[in-house]
Amino acid sequence: xxxxxxxxxxxxxxxxxxxxxxxxxxxxxxxxxxxxxxxxxxxxxxxxxxxxxxxxxxxxxxxxxxxxxxxxxxxxxxxxxxxxxxxxxxxxxxxxxxxxxxxxxxxxxxxxxxxxxxxxxxxxxxxxxxxxxxxxxxxxxxxxxxxxxxxxxxxxxxxxxxxxxxxxxxxxxxxxxxxxxxxxxxxxxxxxxxxxxxxxxxxxxxxxxxxxxxxxxxxxxxxxxxxxxxxxxxxxxxxxxxxxxxxxxxxxxxxxxxxxxxxxxxxxxxxxxxxxxxxxxxxxxxxxxxxxxxxxxxxxxxxxxxxxxxxxxxxxxxxxxxxxxxxxxxxxxxxxxxxxxxxxxxxxxxxxxxxxxxxxxxxxxxxxxxxxxxxxxxxxxxxxxxxxxxxxxxxxxxxxxxxxxxxxxxxxxxxxxxxxxxxxxxxxxxxxxxxxxxxxxxxxxxxxxxxxxxxxxxxxxxxxxxxxxxxxxxxxxxxxxxxxxxxxxxxxxxxxxxxxxxxxxxxxxxxxxxxxxxxxxxxxxxxxxxxxxxxxxxxxxxxxxxxxxxxxxxxxxxxxx
Amino acid sequence: xxxxxxxxxxxxxxxxxxxxxxxxxxxxxxxxxxxxxxxxxxxxxxxxxxxxxxxxxxxxxxxxxxxxxxxxxxxxxxxxxxxxxx
Numbered sequence: 001x002x003x004x005x006x007x008x009x010x011x012x013x014x015x016x017x018x019x020x021x022x023x024x025x026x027x028x029x030x031x032x033x034x035x036x037x038x039x040x041x042x043x044x045x046x047x048x049x050x051x052x053x054x055x056x057x058x059x060x061x062x063x064x065x066x067x068x069x070x071x072x073x074x075x076x077x078x079x080x081x082x083x084x085x086x087x088x089x090x091x092x093x094x095x096x097x098x099x100x101x102x103x104x105x106x107x108x109x110x111x112x113x114x115x116x117x118x119x120x121x122x123x124x125x126x127x128x129x130x131x132x133x134x135x136x137x138x139x140x141x142x143x144x145x146x147x148x149x150x151x152x153x154x155x156x157x158x159x160x161x162x163x164x165x166x167x168x169x170x171x172x173x174x175x176x177x178x179x180x181x182x183x184x185x186x187x188x189x190x191x192x193x194x195x196x197x198x199x200x201x202x203x204x205x206x207x208x209x210x211x212x213x214x215x216x217x218x219x220x221x222x223x224x225x226x227x228x229x230x231x232x233x234x235x236x237x238x239x240x241x242x243x244x245x246x247x248x249x250x251x252x253x254x255x256x257x258x259x260x261x262x263x264x265x266x267x268x269x270x271x272x273x274x275x276x277x278x279x280x281x282x283x284x285x286x287x288x289x290x291x292x293x294x295x296x297x298x299x300x301x302x303x304x305x306x307x308x309x310x311x312x313x314x315x316x317x318x319x320x321x322x323x324x325x326x327x328x329x330x331x332x333x334x335x336x337x338x339x340x341x342x343x344x345x346x347x348x349x350x351x352x353x354x355x356x357x358x359x360x361x362x363x364x365x366x367x368x369x370x371x372x373x374x375x376x377x378x379x380x381x382x383x384x385x386x387x388x389x390x391x392x393x394x395x396x397x398x399x400x401x402x403x404x405x406x407x408x409x410x411x412x413x414x415x416x417x418x419x420x421x422x423x424x425x426x427x428x429x430x431x432x433x434x435x436x437x438x439x440x441x442x443x444x445x446x447x448x449x450x451x452x453x454x455x456x457x458x459x460x461x462x463x464x465x466x467x468x469x470x471x472x473x474x475x476x477x478x479x480x481x482x483x484x485x486x487x488x489x490x491x492x493x494x495x496x497x498x499x500x501x502x503x504x505x506x507x508x509x510x511x512x513x514x515x516x517x518x519x520x521x522x523x524x525x526x527x528x529x530x531x532x533x534x535x536x537x538x539x540x541x542x543x544x545x546x547x548x549x550x551x552x553x554x555x556x557x558x559x560x561x
Numbered sequence: 562x563x564x565x566x567x568x569x570x571x572x573x574x575x576x577x578x579x580x581x582x583x584x585x586x587x588x589x590x591x592x593x594x595x596x597x598x599x600x601x602x603x604x605x606x607x608x609x610x611x612x613x614x615x616x617x618x619x620x621x622x623x624x625x626x627x628x629x630x631x632x633x634x635x636x637x638x639x640x641x642x643x644x645x646x647x
Binding site: 066078093240241280290556 | 575579635
């Protein structure tokens, strides 16, 4: 069978599976729609959280990024896993104990204020929309490369699928589809990685493979060879970093705290039955995430070594098929500058001019072809990429629809609507959100790609301190929380907007505050939020007594005496 | 009071576990990464291994240690409350 036939077969089968699950898990109440009735077993919830969390960016882009960044790529590995420790230890159990539907629910009730709730709703919707646009775009790219239809039709098909299971099944449908999607995406990620690891190092586990000696008989370690190759071609050694230590520190912290503050991740912990289940569920989520995240750096190192050994000084006329295929998508560009008919791929420190430009996003997708793996693996990777993008998109759409139907209407503008009406509104909101997300996917405003990375900084600077202080200090009142959230997000957004949109030419290390880039500024925003919130709350009246009781109740498991 | 004791112990667990979390992620993987890189472990420079592998394993272990400690603490809270009632 050709690769094309395998792709159609595997993508078709997985889509049929998702729709089947959606039909089986239709819902009838708002509780089912928002939090799957609070009855999801912790292990399955962990799997669903992992699929929810790992987006097209994790599946398609991350290994490619690391491949080009070397050790600096660790910020993503550390940031996007370390946040789960914060979630499991500081947030998930208490929010589960609090036991409502959304993050704005907690903020609004804990700070006895509609203003606080409203600020939280706006932050949640903003973060989710920037994020979901990136997912729909990812769906479009996978479709256009593998099924050879244009990006817009790809986005329409993706929208249709998400529409069916998000609008029909709500959180219940999404949760069980995400479990299936996790299995598809992890299988699709591990199979090529294991193949390549066996071929290059003879190890089954890529995690050990990329620290082992090569099987070519030379006895050199893979990373040693890669460092050597990189230096020869004028790149930095792969295992060394280029970013300043302080910047790496702040970016990592912003990604960690941002992860713990993202509404679509937090809401997953409302779906388990008990407080203890929320803790273990966060642990399982990280186990399932770690499976991919410890493989990704191995894939990155394998792909980089393969790439450097394959293309260096290869005559263009002998270039393999994958090279030509990706050239036609424009994601790989070769220009024979010195006219010798061979490919020179070199780094900034080399005397020879670089002739090859490679988009980072193609590393994972092209990897099976570069390594000459069988056709069905290529089909599998396509299905996996789609599973990653669709599962994240669905989780985000649900948060948007919940925010509109529950936080904005039921708890804000129209408190008297019935459960049935609220459910209908939630479905309509989900449907509208799918269309808006689809529009952004087909016709992305230029700023979307840039903004997605900053959603973390904004989440870190707004939600995280408000929730932590709400649980761990009884004295925190609404004045402190609101002023903290507002200063945190205004500072962070202002810094990002200044360096990315107003004066991009000043966006260099010597102009940055303490040498922290816009990617890491969320960490400082978070510190400002904490400082302002504490200062303001201790100079204004303490919260009412029933709120202090509420906090005491959240801290204890089971029924409060 | 039983509840106060429960919360105090929880905070102590959190302080210890989060210190390890910070030491491994910010310490071994970022601040002291170059110093650790001088040590070779199999084919990995040690700092690089912590940054791209080791930290993630430690994170997983930390969460499950916390799960274990808190489940034990929850059980002792329940039994103490029952004793109080008797």
